[in-house]
Amino acid sequence: MFDVLFEDNHLIAVNKKAGEVVQPDPDGSRALSDDVAEWVAKKYNKKGKAFLGVAHRIDRPVSGVVLFAKTSKALIRLNELFRDRKVEKIYWALVEGKPEKETLEMVHYLARNQKTNKSFIYETEAEGRQVAMLSYKVIEYFDRYTLLEIQLGTGRHHQIRAQLSYIKLPIKGDVKYGARRSNEDRSICLHARSLKLTHPVKNEPIEITCPLPDSSAWPKKKGTD
Numbered sequence: 001m002f003d004v005l006f007e008d009n010h011l012i013a014v015n016k017k018a019g020e021v022v023q024p025d026p027d028g029s030r031a032l033s034d035d036v037a038e039w040v041a042k043k044y045n046k047k048g049k050a051f052l053g054v055a056h057r058i059d060r061p062v063s064g065v066v067l068f069a070k071t072s073k074a075l076i077r078l079n080e081l082f083r084d085r086k087v088e089k090i091y092w093a094l095v096e097g098k099p100e101k102e103t104l105e106m107v108h109y110l111a112r113n114q115k116t117n118k119s120f121i122y123e124t125e126a127e128g129r130q131v132a133m134l135s136y137k138v139i140e141y142f143d144r145y146t147l148l149e150i151q152l153g154t155g156r157h158h159q160i161r162a163q164l165s166y167i168k169l170p171i172k173g174d175v176k177y178g179a180r181r182s183n184e185d186r187s188i189c190l191h192a193r194s195l196k197l198t199h200p201v202k203n204e205p206i207e208i209t210c211p212l213p214d215s216s217a218w219p220k221k222k223g224t225d
Contacts, residue, residue, distance in 0.1 A: 002035065005065055006208045010074035010201045012036060012052075013067045013208045018187030018215075022057040022066055036068055056082050059158065061173070064091070064192025065210040069200075077200030082155070088196040091150040091160055092139070094189035094218060095169040096179060098146055105135040108166065112157045118176065119158040121166040132156045134163060142219050145172055149193070160190060173217060183217040 006013040016022065016032055024031040033054055041050035052068050053075030069075035081087050109122045109129035122129055133153030140147045146169075150160055158177070164170065165177035171190050173183035183189070194209040212218050 002032065002039075005210055006067075006206065008202075010069065010071050011067060011078075011199070012040065012070055013065055013195070015210050016058060016063060016066045016192070018061050018063040018185065018213060021060050023054055032066065033068065040070065053078070055079050056087075056155070058192050059161075059188075059190075061186065061188045062190045062192065063187065063210075063213045065195055065208050066192070067195055067208065071201075074200050081197055081200060085153070085155075086197065088194075089152040089155070089192070090194040090196075091152065092191045092193045092212065093136075093148045093150055093160060093164060094142075094145050094172045095148055095164055096145060096172060097169060098141065099136075099138060099148070099167075099169060102138045103136065104167075106133065106163055106167070108132045108163055110156045110159060110162060119156065119162040121162050130154070130156055132159045132163060134160060136164075145189075145219070147219075161188070183215075185215060185217060187213070187215065187217055189217055 003015040005015055014036055020032045021029050022032050033052055037050045037052040055069055055075060055078040058064060058066060069078050109125050110119050110132040111129045112119045131154060134150055136148045136150045138146055139149050161171055161174055161177045170178035171188050173179055174188040175182050191212055194207060196207040199206050
């Protein structure tokens with residue numbers, strides 16, 4: 001099951017657990033979108049499968065808020081908001097070590113390798129590279145880790161993971177991008193903390209916040225929930 005963070009006639013936002021896939025993928029894993037569609041159909045006594053539109057995704061080992069559309073009208077407009085970067089996306093990341101700066105804005109160029117399903121960061125623009133922008137600020141320091149709040153300027157493949165690794169701040173558990181060891185549950189300590197946007201149908205501001213996972217991978221200290 002999943003926790004519902006927000007719901008109305010047009011949208012539903014849920015708390016995705018690390019390890020879940022948002023949409024069906026080739027390995028046949030059960031998808032969160034299927035579970036949510038079934039839940040909506042059962043709750044409202046719909047005949048057959050309920051409509052559920054996927055407007056954005058987060059990586060399989062990442063936890064946090066995922067927003068779905070319950071109507072085609074909402075999906076079209078929600079897609080436009082994400083495409084036009086009118087959705088403020090905040091992530092929390094627990095990284096190895098201590099950043100040199102408490103706040104930082106980063107602009108790099110990212111290229112994805114389809115064969116390895118990995119993204120690489122470059123300082124210069126070139127064919128096949130996309131601009132990748134994000135900023136971070138420190139929330140809290142721990143003995144071996146630092147909790148960062150990240151605001152995305154673009155939404156590229158593995159962008160946060162690749163950019164933080166590039167500046168020698170790999171995310172805890174993310175061995176693919178340079179972490180020292182994996183987490184026991186195979187998650188990485190990257191969490192989609194909140195989404196802020198204008199409602200695609202009601203034209204009202206909404207903000208959806210998701211609590212951190214109840215997992216030993218994350219520190220249990222004041223300021224981390």
